[in-house]
Amino acid sequence: MKKKKIPHTYVILFYIILFCALLTWFIPGGQYVESLNEEGQKTVVYQSVERIPQSWQILSAFYKGFIERADIIVFILIIGGAFWIVNDSKAFDMGTLGFLRKARKMENNKFLRKIGVENVIITAIMLLFSVFGAVFGMSEETIAFCLVLVPMAISMGYDSITGVCMVFVAAGLGFAGAILNPFTIGIAQGLAGIPLFSGIEYRLFCWVVINLVGFTWILRYAAKVKKNPKLSPVYEEDQYWRDLHDSNSLDIKYHTPKAAWWSFGFISFVLILFSIHYPYTTLKIGNSIIERLPLIPILTIIFNFSSILTLRKTVHLYILNLLFFTIFFLIAGVMGFDWYIMEIATLFFALGLAAGIANGRNPNEITRLFLEGCKDIMSAALVVGLAGGIIVILKEGMIIDTILYNLAKGMEGLGQVATIGMMYVIQTLINLVIPSGSAKAALTMPIMAPFSELIGLSKQATVMAFQFGDGFTNLITPTSGVLIAVLGVSRIPYDKWFKWVWKFILLLVILGFLLLIPTVLLPMNGF
Numbered sequence: 001m002k003k004k005k006i007p008h009t010y011v012i013l014f015y016i017i018l019f020c021a022l023l024t025w026f027i028p029g030g031q032y033v034e035s036l037n038e039e040g041q042k043t044v045v046y047q048s049v050e051r052i053p054q055s056w057q058i059l060s061a062f063y064k065g066f067i068e069r070a071d072i073i074v075f076i077l078i079i080g081g082a083f084w085i086v087n088d089s090k091a092f093d094m095g096t097l098g099f100l101r102k103a104r105k106m107e108n109n110k111f112l113r114k115i116g117v118e119n120v121i122i123t124a125i126m127l128l129f130s131v132f133g134a135v136f137g138m139s140e141e142t143i144a145f146c147l148v149l150v151p152m153a154i155s156m157g158y159d160s161i162t163g164v165c166m167v168f169v170a171a172g173l174g175f176a177g178a179i180l181n182p183f184t185i186g187i188a189q190g191l192a193g194i195p196l197f198s199g200i201e202y203r204l205f206c207w208v209v210i211n212l213v214g215f216t217w218i219l220r221y222a223a224k225v226k227k228n229p230k231l232s233p234v235y236e237e238d239q240y241w242r243d244l245h246d247s248n249s250l251d252i253k254y255h256t257p258k259a260a261w262w263s264f265g266f267i268s269f270v271l272i273l274f275s276i277h278y279p280y281t282t283l284k285i286g287n288s289i290i291e292r293l294p295l296i297p298i299l300t301i302i303f304n305f306s307s308i309l310t311l312r313k314t315v316h317l318y319i320l321n322l323l324f325f326t327i328f329f330l331i332a333g334v335m336g337f338d339w340y341i342m343e344i345a346t347l348f349f350a351l352g353l354a355a356g357i358a359n360g361r362n363p364n365e366i367t368r369l370f371l372e373g374c375k376d377i378m379s380a381a382l383v384v385g386l387a388g389g390i391i392v393i394l395k396e397g398m399i400i401d402t403i404l405y406n407l408a409k410g411m412e413g414l415g416q417v418a419t420i421g422m423m424y425v426i427q428t429l430i431n432l433v434i435p436s437g438s439a440k441a442a443l444t445m446p447i448m449a450p451f452s453e454l455i456g457l458s459k460q461a462t463v464m465a466f467q468f469g470d471g472f473t474n475l476i477t478p479t480s481g482v483l484i485a486v487l488g489v490s491r492i493p494y495d496k497w498f499k500w501v502w503k504f505i506l507l508l509v510i511l512g513f514l515l516l517i518p519t520v521l522l523p524m525n526g527f
Contacts, residue, residue, distance in 0.1 A: 009487075013389075017058050020393045024398075025053045027397075029398035030046055030048050030405055031401045046401065051398055061390075065392055072140065072485055073384050074345065075341050076377055076489065077374045078348060080373040080380075081370035082348045083144075084352075084373025085353075085356045086319060086323065089355060091355070094314075116223075119219055122219065125149070129171040130207075133181075135174075135179060138174070140344070140482055143486055144344070149164075151163070158225050161492065162222045162225060164490050168486045170215075173508075175437075176468060176471025177471075184471075191446055191449065192448075199463075201525050202518070254314040260360075263354050264307045264358070271300040274296055299332065303325045326351045353366065387478055388481060390433070404430060407426045407430075419455060420520050423448055424513055427444065427470060428473055435477055445462075449462055460519065464516060464519055
């Protein structure tokens, strides 16, 4: 009997577009509009409008999806090209081998050997990215890190799913915990009219619990794959990474060409100019502000010192040093200068050029490598555009607000626990079609917050229902451009990811509901 073939990721996404287009023929049109009440305050009112059934528009959804997600698509192409140039130097391979050798030496410690050195490494990496997700909402940035962590995970004997969990899923767990995330908690609490980042004590507790459950699930899976790599659902797909980073075929010549010193000299000069222009940085960590921190000068001094040390050994270490400081400057830019996709893409583009020059490549060779990287990652960029078409169909069909309105009506007459649970379900369902936390907060909080006040439900509890509903399903919804991009660059088919992750998401969703119950039953600070 012929085995039934699972549809390609592109086919699955196109089927979803067809289904959404079909819904626009049956669901009435509607939209929320702002209006002023008798007290002069802004409120959001639902209005019925004529529905716009989508038919031939399913064919233009791909084009419009490209426009809708153009920033992420260009980001992917630039990242892919830049990392291809860096990878040409074999700095990653040398760094990974060196890292694994040091990890094996750590096994001499009895305590670390008992709990597993690699478990400690994976947990430490996940904890770092979870903090990033909880504090400043790291999301799009994880796309670039997957190109580093996925090959490293496979070199350690795991698979690409483990690599994605170390960065993207860990950041997603932190994003759901959202201790100080200004893009979700900050906006939601502001719209609800409660003090920014109030109730942080219970949210911190929730973040710890979510991480404990999530990390345990991931470590158990990683141990299973380590024991038998063929149990991985992406074992065949990971052959690409095994071939690309085959440690047995490494032929590294340790050297430092003159071009590497020129590369360092130019970067050092630019950083000194930046240090003069930006002698102090104001870091924003949630609602806290650290002013007059000489961050850029400090990073510049450390970069110059470490670059000289690495250049005296080999250009490969210098390129790894470039990568590390690219990450440091990324964090400084996001937290201190409100950087977003454009600035981050520019930073990694500069990394690619600097690495190519340091490796002795001429302009034509750097261009060739960049184009090869873009070509290699093109399928990931295309799938993001196709996923964006889902949102286009729902928006142009005028049915998103109708779905939200009818879900909100279904909460009338419920008890407090049932109401907070229903709010959580609504936010979770909406997140499947509107993955943007900021957009969803702007859409739902003006409706949910006044409703919760009418029935005596804490607005803080309503915000937490939004927080959890916004967080967990980001790891599974095909409308998330970041998820699709991460899977694309990691070469994980969506159908295999869905098959692996759905039980994990179900566990997290149930955990979210259990964590919401105390917000309506127990007296807590900020609630």
